[in-house]
Structures are given as structure tokens and as C-alpha cells.
Amino acid sequence: MRLLLVDDSRVARMLTRHIVETAHPDWTIVEAASGEEALDCAAAERPDYILIDITMPGMGGLKAAELLQQRCPTTAIAFVSANIQGPVQQKVQALGLPFITKPARSGALLAFLGDGARP
Numbered sequence: 572m573r574l575l576l577v578d579d580s581r582v583a584r585m586l587t588r589h590i591v592e593t594a595h596p597d598w599t600i601v602e603a604a605s606g607e608e609a610l611d612c613a614a615a616e617r618p619d620y621i622l623i624d625i626t627m628p629g630m631g632g633l634k635a636a637e638l639l640q641q642r643c644p645t646t647a648i649a650f651v652s653a654n655i656q657g658p659v660q661q662k663v664q665a666l667g668l669p670f671i672t673k674p675a676r677s678g679a680l681l682a683f684l685g686d687g688a689r690p
Contacts, residue, residue, distance in 0.1 A: 572595065572597075572598045572599070572619045572620065573598065573599045573600075573601065573616055573617065573618040573619050573620070574591060574598055574599070574600045574601070574618055574619070574620045574621070574622065574684075575601050575602075575603060575609060575612055575613055575616060575618040575620070575621045575622070575623075576588060576591075576600060576601070576602045576603070576622050577602075577603045577604075577605075577606070577608075577609040577612075577621065577622065577623040577624060577627075577632065577635065578604070578622075578623070578624040578627070578651070579604050579605060579624065579626075579627040579628060580624070581604075583624065583651075583673065583674075583675075584602050584604075586674070586675070587622060587651065587675055587680065588600055588602070590675070590677045590680050590681070591680065591684065593677075594677070594681050594684070595684070599616075601616050601618065604627075605627055605628065605629045605630060606623075606627060606629060606630030606631060606632060606634060606635030606638075607629055607630050607635075609621070609623065609635050609639065610630075610635060610638060610639065610642070613639055613642065613643050613646070614642070617643070617646075618643070618646055619646060619647065620646065620647050620648075620649075620683075620684060621636075621639060621643070621646055621647070621648045621649070622648075622649055622650075622651045622671075622675075622680070622683075623635060623636055623639075623648065623649070623650055623651065624650070624651060624652050624673075625650055625652040625654045625659060625663075626652065626653075626654050632650060632652065633659070633662050633663070633666070636648055636650065636666055636668060637666060640666065640668075647683070648668050649668055649669040649670070649671055649683045650663055650668055650669070650670045650671065651671045651673055651675050651680075652670070652671075652672070652673055653672065653673040653674075655672065669683055671683060
């Protein structure tokens with residue numbers, strides 16, 4: 572399995588990576604620090620899963636996720652963010668994607684990733 576972690580916070584990526592690597596040591600994990608970088612990585616890596624932050628410089632996670640849904644229709648995508656503002660949550664719901672609150676807990680992340688079967 573391939574996972575793309577998208578977050579402008581290096582620390583957040585490290586914490587999420589640790590949780591996933593502990594549960595799925597054989598997975599390939601690729602990181603991106605922006606929405607633009609996520610689009611490039613997704614095209615090159617064809618991830619099975621994407622975990623994406625909402626608030627990032629440049630292209631934010633909402634726009635990036637919308638484009639990723641179009642470009643990678645078989646990839647499972649979830650937001651991992653501390654941004655729980657009403658208008659943002661409405662946009663998340665409109666995209667129909669799961670939302671995991673930061674700081675992400677291993678149970679919520681692993682529930683999204685399931686047993687590692689292709690989404």
C-alpha cells in the first residue's frame with residue numbers, strides 16, 4: 572500500500588508517519604508539504620490513501636482534495652486538521668470526505684486506513 576501524507580507541518584507529518592509505520596511497517600509513505608506538491612506526488616506515486624491537512628500556504632487542502640478526487644478517483648482521501656470552523660466543515664461535507672481532528676489519534680487514523688485492503 573502507498574500513503575501520501577500532506578501537511579505543511581513537518582512535526583504533524585512525523586507523528587502521523589509514526590502511527591502508520593507502527594501499524595503498517597511494509598507500506599510506502601510519501602510526504603508533501605503543500606497542495607501543489609500533493610498533486611505532483613499523487614501523479615507520480617498513485618497512492619492508495621491520502622491524509623491531507625486543510626490549512627496550508629499556497630493551495631489549501633480543500634482545493635487540493637477536490638482536484639485529487641478528480642485525478643485519483645480510486646484513492647481514499649481523508650482530512651486531518653485542527654480547523655473545525657463551521658464554513659470549513661460544510662466544505663468538507665460537500666466533498667464527502669472523512670475528517671480526522673488534529674492532533675490525530677492512532678485509533679481514528681487506523682480506522683480510516685482499515686486493515687490495509689485496497690480502498
